[in-house]
Amino acid sequence: MIFRSTTLAALTLCAVSALPARAEPSGYERVISTVTLSFGDDGSTDRAVLVDNFDAGADLYIFRSIEDAKPDSPMNPTLVKKAAAWNGAMWGSRPSLDTNAKNSLIVKSQNDAIGRDRWSETLTIVYRGHEFLVAGLTYESHDNLDPRAGSSCDLNFLSGKGVRNGKPVEIKSGVVRLIDWSDEKLPKECKF
Numbered sequence: 001m002i003f004r005s006t007t008l009a010a011l012t013l014c015a016v017s018a019l020p021a022r023a024e025p026s027g028y029e030r031v032i033s034t035v036t037l038s039f040g041d042d043g044s045t046d047r048a049v050l051v052d053n054f055d056a057g058a059d060l061y062i063f064r065s066i067e068d069a070k071p072d073s074p075m076n077p078t079l080v081k082k083a084a085a086w087n088g089a090m091w092g093s094r095p096s097l098d099t100n101a102k103n104s105l106i107v108k109s110q111n112d113a114i115g116r117d118r119w120s121e122t123l124t125i126v127y128r129g130h131e132f133l134v135a136g137l138t139y140e141s142h143d144n145l146d147p148r149a150g151s152s153c154d155l156n157f158l159s160g161k162g163v164r165n166g167k168p169v170e171i172k173s174g175v176v177r178l179i180d181w182s183d184e185k186l187p188k189e190c191k192f
Contacts, residue, residue, distance in 0.1 A: 032058055032087065033097040037105060039064065039127035048105050050097050052087055058095045060084035060107065060178075062132065079132055081178055085109040086121075100124065104135065116144040125178055126158075132178040133157075139190050153190040164189050 033050040040046075044065040050058045060081040069075045085095035085107050092113030098106040105125040112118050124136035135158050143149035155162035157175045162168070173187040 030054075032095060035097045035099055035105065036066075037099045037103050039103070039105075039132075044068075048097050050085060050095055050107070053083065055083075057083035058085040058087040062105075079179065081181070083182075084123075084178075086111070086183075088113060090114075102126075118142055118144060123181070134176045134178055134181050137187075137190060155187065155189055162189055 030052045031049060032052055034047060036045060036047050038044060038046055045067045047063045047066050049061045049063070051061060053059045060079075061077040062079040062081075063069075063075050064078040066075065086109040087093070087095050088111060090113050093111050095107065095109045098108065100106055107123040107125060108120065109122075110118075110120040112120065119139065119141040122136075122138040123134055124138075126133050126135040136154075136156050138152075138154045140152045141150050151165055153162060153164045153169075155169075155171050157171060157173070160171050160174075162171050169189045171187060171189055173189075176185070
């Protein structure tokens, strides 16, 4: 009986020591959301990846023409936008990516989890003239304790038109490059 236990322990030890060393973290565990789309008219397959940056934000990585990538080589992103989306720690405050019918990239941020002031923000990203541009911004907020409080804006920077709290507005700021975008530079039509 002791021989059998000793033999089993020795075999287990040999099997465990024969396992490969544990690999370093890959970074994939930080991926929040990803979408595949085609930005240009060239028919290429592109990918956008939103990655947790551990600082209440998420960084956006955009890769163009992923079908041209070499199997054993890492791909370099075409664009990296740091803090492209707000990122909370729980459900209802996590950002996500999507696409629309025009094959634009949609970056969604929200706080629908904490506090009385809830909000959502959607950026519409297009690729024009070899630049990634913020083509649109939709923002909505509401107060869980005051049903009359809240605001909304829906701006199309390409057309120069929008709606603020249900009323039409003209946008003077023009199109903004994604790399230059920040919430500190929100157009006045969407500041409340």
